[in-house]
Amino acid sequence: MTSMKRRIFLKGSLATGAVGIAVSTGLLTPRSAIAAWSKAAFEAKDVNAGVSALYGSAGMADSDKIQIKAPDIAENGAVVPVSVTTSIDGASSISMFADKNATPLTAEFNLGPSTEGYVSTRIKMGKTANVIAVVKAGDKLYSAKKEVKVTIGGCGG
Amino acid sequence: MASIKMRANVKDGVTTIKALISHPMDTGLVKDKKTGKVIPAHFIQEVVCTHKGATVMTANWGPAISKNPYLSFKFSGAAAGDTVNLSWVDNKGEKDSADAAIK
Numbered sequence: 001m002t003s004m005k006r007r008i009f010l011k012g013s014l015a016t017g018a019v020g021i022a023v024s025t026g027l028l029t030p031r032s033a034i035a036a037w038s039k040a041a042f043e044a045k046d047v048n049a050g051v052s053a054l055y056g057s058a059g060m061a062d063s064d065k066i067q068i069k070a071p072d073i074a075e076n077g078a079v080v081p082v083s084v085t086t087s088i089d090g091a092s093s094i095s096m097f098a099d100k101n102a103t104p105l106t107a108e109f110n111l112g113p114s115t116e117g118y119v120s121t122r123i124k125m126g127k128t129a130n131v132i133a134v135v136k137a138g139d140k141l142y143s144a145k146k147e148v149k150v151t152i153g154g155c156g157g
Numbered sequence: 158m159a160s161i162k163m164r165a166n167v168k169d170g171v172t173t174i175k176a177l178i179s180h181p182m183d184t185g186l187v188k189d190k191k192t193g194k195v196i197p198a199h200f201i202q203e204v205v206c207t208h209k210g211a212t213v214m215t216a217n218w219g220p221a222i223s224k225n226p227y228l229s230f231k232f233s234g235a236a237a238g239d240t241v242n243l244s245w246v247d248n249k250g251e252k253d254s255a256d257a258a259i260k
Binding site: 037038042078079080081083098101102103105106107108109110111112114115116118119120121122123124125 | 171184186202203211212213214215216217218219220221222223224226227228229230231232233234
């Protein structure tokens with residue numbers, strides 16, 4: 001009986017400890033802006049889970065209206081320039097995934113009504129992988145991918 | 158803390174924003190070589206760009222964006238001389254913002 005109580009006590013203290021850490025690192029800062037940041041999507045371990053967490057469904061159609069500009073061979077995985085251009089009408093969101101990263105979702109861009117279907121940034125890639133661009137237009141999801149060979153990974157020490 | 162370098166150029170009605178932000182973007186996976194301790198995650202989570210009070214772009218970033226992030230995008234409806242504002246917030250609650258006049 002005593003050991004049971006001790007177990008419950010340990011569980012309780014562990015839980016509060018985790019919350020305390022989250023508060024101190026600002027993860028639980030009550031800001032409406034942060035609420036848009038999908039923790040589940042960014043911590044998803046594979047592409048489909050990430051897409052589902054981000055957009056609510058993983059049903060994507062391949063599209064030739066999405067162009068990914070990225071190097072065929074990236075010498076340094078810590079800095080891989082990636083540009084995504086889409087000519088799909090009404091694109092409201094563009095996201096980028098590197099499918100072999102521990103957490104594939106790298107970035108999601110919400111486009112305003114006057115924003116063109118173009119974003120460019122630099123991402124980290126752990127190893128050779130496909131860069132997958134997902135575009136949301138209306139209720140539909142479109143995707144395209146491009147393989148990037150990475151000679152030096154950029155996600156670990 | 159001027160962490161943002163931004164340029165905005167308008168051509169044929171389309172404004173191109175190019176921005177560089179100084180930020181370590183630590184993933185929380187890398188060990189410090191000297192102390193052997195894991196460097197805690199420290200990365201920008203949200204970047205917002207506004208023009209005349211309207212949001213043209215909201216970027217949600219994970220730790221897999223490279224150190225000292227680069228960001229570029231385009232939008233229409235702005236004219237030379239207008240001001241655009243770019244701001245970011247990271248997972249520690251640090252933030253910064255900058256204005257640039259469109260050329």
